[in-house]
Amino acid sequence: MSRQASIELLARARLCRVACAHEGQPYVTPIHCAYDDNHLYGFSTLGQKITWMRANPLVCVLVDEIVSPQNWASVIVFGKFEELTDATHLVAHRQHAYNLLQTHPVWWEPGYVETVLHGKARRMEFMYFRIHIEQISGHRGAPDHARLPDSEASRGTSRWFHRILGRSEQQSGNRK
Amino acid sequence: MSRQASIELLARARLCRVACAHEGQPYVTPIHCAYDDNHLYGFSTLGQKITWMRANPLVCVLVDEIVSPQNWASVIVFGKFEELTDATHLVAHRQHAYNLLQTHPVWWEPGYVETVLHGKARRMEFMYFRIHIEQISGHRGAPDHARLPDSEASRGTSRWFHRILGRSEQQSGNRK
Numbered sequence: 001m002s003r004q005a006s007i008e009l010l011a012r013a014r015l016c017r018v019a020c021a022h023e024g025q026p027y028v029t030p031i032h033c034a035y036d037d038n039h040l041y042g043f044s045t046l047g048q049k050i051t052w053m054r055a056n057p058l059v060c061v062l063v064d065e066i067v068s069p070q071n072w073a074s075v076i077v078f079g080k081f082e083e084l085t086d087a088t089h090l091v092a093h094r095q096h097a098y099n100l101l102q103t104h105p106v107w108w109e110p111g112y113v114e115t116v117l118h119g120k121a122r123r124m125e126f127m128y129f130r131i132h133i134e135q136i137s138g139h140r141g142a143p144d145h146a147r148l149p150d151s152e153a154s155r156g157t158s159r160w161f162h163r164i165l166g167r168s169e170q171q172s173g174n175r176k
Numbered sequence: 177m178s179r180q181a182s183i184e185l186l187a188r189a190r191l192c193r194v195a196c197a198h199e200g201q202p203y204v205t206p207i208h209c210a211y212d213d214n215h216l217y218g219f220s221t222l223g224q225k226i227t228w229m230r231a232n233p234l235v236c237v238l239v240d241e242i243v244s245p246q247n248w249a250s251v252i253v254f255g256k257f258e259e260l261t262d263a264t265h266l267v268a269h270r271q272h273a274y275n276l277l278q279t280h281p282v283w284w285e286p287g288y289v290e291t292v293l294h295g296k297a298r299r300m301e302f303m304y305f306r307i308h309i310e311q312i313s314g315h316r317g318a319p320d321h322a323r324l325p326d327s328e329a330s331r332g333t334s335r336w337f338h339r340i341l342g343r344s345e346q347q348s349g350n351r352k
Contacts, residue, residue: 017238019195019202026195026202028238030250060202062193074206 001138006075009138010035013063014104018042018131020059020081022052033061034100040077040131041097050127053081059131070141078135084128097128177314182251185314186211189239190280194218194307196235196257198228209237210276216253216307217273226303229257235307246317254311260304273304 001009013035019028029049033040040061044050053059057080064074084094177185189211195204205225209216216237220226229235233256240250260270 015242017193017204019197019204019236021195021197021200021202024197024232025234025254026197026204026236027252027254028193028195028202028204028236029252030238030240030242056200058201060195060204062204062206064206066191066206076203076205078201078203 001073001075001140003136003138005140006136006138007035009065009073009075010040010063010077010136012065015063016040016042017062018049018059019062020049020052021056027052028062032101032104033063034097034104036096036100038133040079040133041100042129042131043097043101044127044129046125046127050083050129053129054083057081061131073138073140075136075138077131077133079131079133082130082132084130093130094128097130101128177249177251177316179312179314181316182312182314183211185241185249185251186216186239186253186312188241191239192216192218193238194225194235195238196225196228197232203228204238208277208280209239210273210280212272212276214309216255216309217276218305218307219273219277220303220305222301222303226259226305229305230259233257237307249314249316251312251314253307253309255307255309258306258308260306269306270304273306277304 013033015030016033017028018031018033019026021027027049031042031044033042035041059079059081061077061079062074063077064072066072066074084090084097086094190208191206192209193204194207194209195202197203203225207218207220209218211217235255235257237253237255238250239253240248242248242250260266260273262270
């Protein structure tokens with residue numbers, strides 16, 4: 001997918017999967033998001049993912065639209081987390097995050113429900129953040145055979161994969 | 177969600193999002209998966225995620241079923257990646273991965289299409305792996321008010337959030 005097509009998919013997205021990492025351990029959660037001008041804006045209650053992103057702002061965001069196994073698109077973003085506190089220089093960005101997110105119905109739901117379902121009596125604190133997009137790549141699977149190697153296309157996916165997987169299976173079988 | 181309910185969701189899943197990390201940079205991709213006996217089995221072409229998981233086997237897997245913003249369930253797994261090579265002691269597990277995955281229609285599609293769409297002329301190599309589940313937690317959002325704090329439940333979600341978000345908005349506005 002072109003960069004433009006990838007950005008268009010991000011702009012349509014309401015839900016993204018955000019991965020962060022702490023001391024080599026990755027952590028991925030669903031987050032409600034909104035795209036604008038090379039940033040993804042989000043909202044969350046305080047918790048492990050926020051603690052981790054504060055300590056290490058490197059994140060990866062996955063947004064996908066999966067219609068069927070043959071018909072899907074996904075965009076992967078590498079970027080940096082920035083908390084939008086009420087510090088003076090961030091207020092306009094925080095307000096922008098709110099304005100963007102509140103145009104989506106029940107946008108606060110994932111950020112809120114998570115905390116309550118943990119069943120912990122912690123104080124509920126909300127925060128806004130944005131992710132600066134540093135690298136973006138998009139892939140698309142289409143329901144045709146165009147992506148198959150030319151020499152194999154006419155034989156159809158099923159037969160081609162039976163051959164590949166059959167060989168793998170046979171190798172395993174021989175060593176049993 | 178109970179551990180049992182979380183495992184049942186994993187067992188229904190066909191698609192999961194797997195996060196790995198390399199030198200503090202997380203990376204999350206969609207992967208076709210199949211659950212059995214405290215493991216998630218997967219299939220992939222060789223690429224960045226496999227290189228990273230070989231170097232650092234710590235992974236996080238997200239599986240979710242999202243019906244609507246109010247009606248969803250998600251399971252997060254922390255675990256360890258293990259490549260199922262054709263080494264003698266792994267052959268039975270590799271065969272098991274194949275047997276499990278091939279019961280799903282077009283299960284090989286995400287692993288295969290990704291390589292071709294990258295447009296690189298690299299040699300296509302396939303591999304099986306499994307993730308040992310070390311920690312599992314599940315959350316569910318249900319379309320009722322049961323999860324609201326008691327004192328707030330009767331007022332309804334909408335009014336409650338207008339109050340919280342209105343305050344946040346006002347704070348931002350005051351500092352503009």
